[in-house]
Amino acid sequence: MKTIALYSIKGGVGKTASAVNLAYLSSLTQPPTLVCDLDPQGASSFYFRIVPNKKYSSRKFLKGDKKIYNNIKGTDFDNLDLLPADFSYRNLDIELLEEKKPQKKLKKNIEELNTEYPFIFFDCPPNLTLLSESVFTASDIILVPLIPTTLSLRTFEQLFEFFKENKLDTSKIRGFFTMFERRKVMHREIVEEYSGKKRFLNRTVPYNSEVEKMGIYRAPLNAVRPNSPAAIAYQELWEELMGEID
Amino acid sequence: MNTSLDPLFFSVSDTFDLPTHFKHPGISFSFHAEPVKKETLHCYDTFDWKGWNKNNTILLYRRRLNIIDLKNGREIFSVSFRKIPQSFFPNDVDNKATASKLFNLSKLRAFICYGSIETEVRSWKVLDENQKTITSVELRSIPSSNEAQKKLFVKLSPVRGYGKELQAVAGELKKHPEYVGKTTFTDFYKAVLAAGGIVPDNYSSKPFVKLKPSNTIQDSARKLLLSTFGVIQANEQWIPKTIDTEFLHDYRVAIRRTRSILAQLKRIFPPEKLSRYSQAFRELGKRTNNLRDQDVYLLQAERFRALLPVTMRESLDPFFTDLGNRHKKELRAFSRYLVSEKYRLLMQEWKSFLSNDMSSDPAITPDARKKTSDVAVSSIQKAWKKVIRHGREISRIATDTELHALRIDCKKLRYLLEFYASVFPANILRMVVCQLKELQENLGAFVDLSVQQDYLNDYLSNLQCTAENTPFAASIGGLVTALYHEREQVRMNFHKTFDKFDRPETEALFNGLFKKNR
Ligand SMILES: Nc1ncnc2c1ncn2[C@@H]1O[C@H](COP(=O)(O)OP(=O)(O)OP(=O)(O)O)[C@@H](O)[C@H]1O
Ligand SMILES: [Mg+2]
Numbered sequence: 001m002k003t004i005a006l007y008s009i010k011g012g013v014g015k016t017a018s019a020v021n022l023a024y025l026s027s028l029t030q031p032p033t034l035v036c037d038l039d040p041q042g043a044s045s046f047y048f049r050i051v052p053n054k055k056y057s058s059r060k061f062l063k064g065d066k067k068i069y070n071n072i073k074g075t076d077f078d079n080l081d082l083l084p085a086d087f088s089y090r091n092l093d094i095e096l097l098e099e100k101k102p103q104k105k106l107k108k109n110i111e112e113l114n115t116e117y118p119f120i121f122f123d124c125p126p127n128l129t130l131l132s133e134s135v136f137t138a139s140d141i142i143l144v145p146l147i148p149t150t151l152s153l154r155t156f157e158q159l160f161e162f163f164k165e166n167k168l169d170t171s172k173i174r175g176f177f178t179m180f181e182r183r184k185v186m187h188r189e190i191v192e193e194y195s196g197k198k199r200f201l202n203r204t205v206p207y208n209s210e211v212e213k214m215g216i217y218r219a220p221l222n223a224v225r226p227n228s229p230a231a232i233a234y235q236e237l238w239e240e241l242m243g244e245i246d
Numbered sequence: 247m248n249t250s251l252d253p254l255f256f257s258v259s260d261t262f263d264l265p266t267h268f269k270h271p272g273i274s275f276s277f278h279a280e281p282v283k284k285e286t287l288h289c290y291d292t293f294d295w296k297g298w299n300k301n302n303t304i305l306l307y308r309r310r311l312n313i314i315d316l317k318n319g320r321e322i323f324s325v326s327f328r329k330i331p332q333s334f335f336p337n338d339v340d341n342k343a344t345a346s347k348l349f350n351l352s353k354l355r356a357f358i359c360y361g362s363i364e365t366e367v368r369s370w371k372v373l374d375e376n377q378k379t380i381t382s383v384e385l386r387s388i389p390s391s392n393e394a395q396k397k398l399f400v401k402l403s404p405v406r407g408y409g410k411e412l413q414a415v416a417g418e419l420k421k422h423p424e425y426v427g428k429t430t431f432t433d434f435y436k437a438v439l440a441a442g443g444i445v446p447d448n449y450s451s452k453p454f455v456k457l458k459p460s461n462t463i464q465d466s467a468r469k470l471l472l473s474t475f476g477v478i479q480a481n482e483q484w485i486p487k488t489i490d491t492e493f494l495h496d497y498r499v500a501i502r503r504t505r506s507i508l509a510q511l512k513r514i515f516p517p518e519k520l521s522r523y524s525q526a527f528r529e530l531g532k533r534t535n536n537l538r539d540q541d542v543y544l545l546q547a548e549r550f551r552a553l554l555p556v557t558m559r560e561s562l563d564p565f566f567t568d569l570g571n572r573h574k575k576e577l578r579a580f581s582r583y584l585v586s587e588k589y590r591l592l593m594q595e596w597k598s599f600l601s602n603d604m605s606s607d608p609a610i611t612p613d614a615r616k617k618t619s620d621v622a623v624s625s626i627q628k629a630w631k632k633v634i635r636h637g638r639e640i641s642r643i644a645t646d647t648e649l650h651a652l653r654i655d656c657k658k659l660r661y662l663l664e665f666y667a668s669v670f671p672a673n674i675l676r677m678v679v680c681q682l683k684e685l686q687e688n689l690g691a692f693v694d695l696s697v698q699q700d701y702l703n704d705y706l707s708n709l710q711c712t713a714e715n716t717p718f719a720a721s722i723g724g725l726v727t728a729l730y731h732e733r734e735q736v737r738m739n740f741h742k743t744f745d746k747f748d749r750p751e752t753e754a755l756f757n758g759l760f761k762k763n764r
Binding site for chain 1: 407
């Protein structure tokens with residue numbers, strides 16, 4: 001089992017769009033795949049038209065095992081399942097505090113799913129919290145989408161610092177650029193300088209209004225508009241990532 | 247509540263339809279109909295129905311090869327498969343996991359297309375208020391020669407996490423005026439097979455014949471020979487089609503069994519008939535010897551190659567090409583023989599001999615009226631004693647001739663145990679056969695390896711002494727050496743294996759068999 005987190009301290013950088021599309025691609029090549037929506041706003045659940053069961057909550061999520069298992073839902077796509085987020089997930093951070101080893105909680109809770117899913121994706125909320133720390137331990141790869149701006153790079157550096165200070169494995173972190181606009185000088189310069197560097201993936205995802213329309217399609221872009229520029233970029237990004245995993 | 251992922255099956259009557267909406271307490275659904283489609287289901291299985299016997303349905307449709315659990319209708323594998331072959335081998339499937347699943351069902355047999363059934367499908371997606379698919383409904387009609395008997399099945403496919411919704415939809419279907427009843431995937435598949443006139447599981451290379459211990463041996467022998475004749479007939483028309491090697495193999499085994507019964511039950515058939523048929527079946531068997539040998543080499547091509555260092559493998563290719571050509575020629579000749587008048591008459595005559603009343607004149611057939619169980623016990627006892635006696639006489643070095651001879655003794659014993667299986671307690675018999683099998687495997691491996699070496703040596707001595715042939719000869723030489731070492735290993739294991747067979751525990755098992763029938 002490989003676990004991939006889409007994570008960033010910053011909001012609105014394309015975590016959810018990337019999680020949904022990459023997970024869809026994974027379900028085609030490495031079936032079956034699971035998406036865990038960890039954001040109380042439930043954006044990825046929304047994209048798949050899935051609402052959690054009425055009795056599902058952050059407490060159940062923390063109990064793990066059967067509680068998680070029974071709340072996984074099949075999407076409209078073969079071999080792609082989702083554990084929806086409930087609004088109560090906004091309390092996860094506080095609730096995690098009560099746990100004995102909050103950092104290890106998520107890793108432990110998904111162990112059961114090991115045999116069933118070769119790939120699990122986490123769609124994370126922005127911010128750096130206890131939940132994020134739990135995600136860091138549970139993930140094999142931490143994919144960080146960045147809009148090519150100096151500010152984004154700064155937060156990326158902050159994440160690194162945090163990892164080092166807390167003796168976490170920095171080699172898990174991989175950045176990649178999203179919403180790239182060629183006509184912007186700053187975007188061009190940053191992408192040229194960074195993509196392909198040790199901590200970054202080569203492939204960038206261009207700014208593409210089709211991504212915004214995912215809210216209307218309510219489906220992965222790669223499923224409904226596979227020839228759109230962003231879908232092609234995600235396809236190539238996934239191939240690049242797979243090439244590194246093998 | 248745990249969500250079961252088994253699809254649900256219902257049978258319905260002809261006018262079945264679904265509304266666009268329905269409300270259930272607390273949930274409301276909409277049904278979205280998709281256009282009616284024709285869909286052909288291609289049913290595959292091995293000739294001996296290995297899939298069916300292990301509850302695996304192999305169905306090709308929508309350009310996908312599907313392995314479905316016969317008991318619950320769950321898809322075990324579904325992989326893209328873009329041809330509709332008359333038959334295929336597991337290796338022809340690109341997906342590794344699927345190929346190995348099929349290979350585990352049958353190592354040597356091909357999967358044959360037993361029939362292609364054209365069905366008509368209407369499907370609906372069932373959506374909740376968020377337009378999320380919570381289940382899909384499929385109405386499939388399976389044709390029948392009689393329009394009135396056309397069968398209609400509804401399949402509800404579950405979506406993970408929507409068990410409650412699935413049950414609600416199922417509940418709604420049950421209220422439907424066209425609802426007939428709950429059914430299963432097994433029934434569905436049986437209906438598909440019936441529509442194609444396919445009878446599953448209608449072949450066994452070792453038909454079980456229920457003998458009555460108190461019947462005369464003549465009567466029992468005829469029954470055994472008739473069922474063995476059935477195996478001959480079942481296979482003969484398939485041999486020329488080169489689908490897999492097992493048709494010829496089973497055919498040959500049936501001939502050998504026939505010969506074995508004739509040889510061991512001498513005084514129960516009229517002597518002149520006996521010698522006529524013994525001779526005829528011996529000749530028939532002989533006609534297939536080369537074919538079988540070639541089959542074995544071709545099956546082992548990969549193993550043979552692997553025995554050689556990588557650099558020498560390629561020079562072996564001409565050997566296999568040559569073998570392939572010879573095999574084709576030989577098969578053509580034998581296929582012609584199978585449709586010849588001579589063969590037809592022999593089979594016809596044999597069948598009528600077995601089906602008609604026979605002389606029970608004690609002067610001609612003195613043993614014909616003996617009790618089946620008595621003959622069973624005495625002949626097995628004799629054959630077993632013979633194996634023990636000959637086995638113990640085998641020298642320390644265990645010569646080729648000694649091992650060859652013992653192998654034949656064991657085969658005879660094995661056939662007898664199989665013939666009379668129905669008069670002995672099944673559990674003891676199974677253990678006895680198990681013991682014997684181990685010994686037979688050792689001897690079988692030994693003889694096979696010997697035959698292979700002889701064949702290669704023969705081949706080598708007929709090879710022209712030219713420069714081009716040098717690497718080829720070297721490869722064959724290398725192969726002979728490798729096979730020689732393997733065989734000597736097997737020879738070394740013989741005494742240990744035989745001692746395992748020749749011990750008080752096995753003896754007790756045999757005596758257990760006999761006691762029950764005394
Ligand atoms: N490549 C792109 N081109 C154009 N728009 C994009 C692209 N990627 C994402 N967007 C849009 O940007 C917005 C934010 O994207 P998304 O929701 O994926 O980010 P996020 O990091 O998950 O945000 P949050 O932090 O709120 O969870 C969305 O409206 C999305 O449609
Ligand atoms: Mg998001």
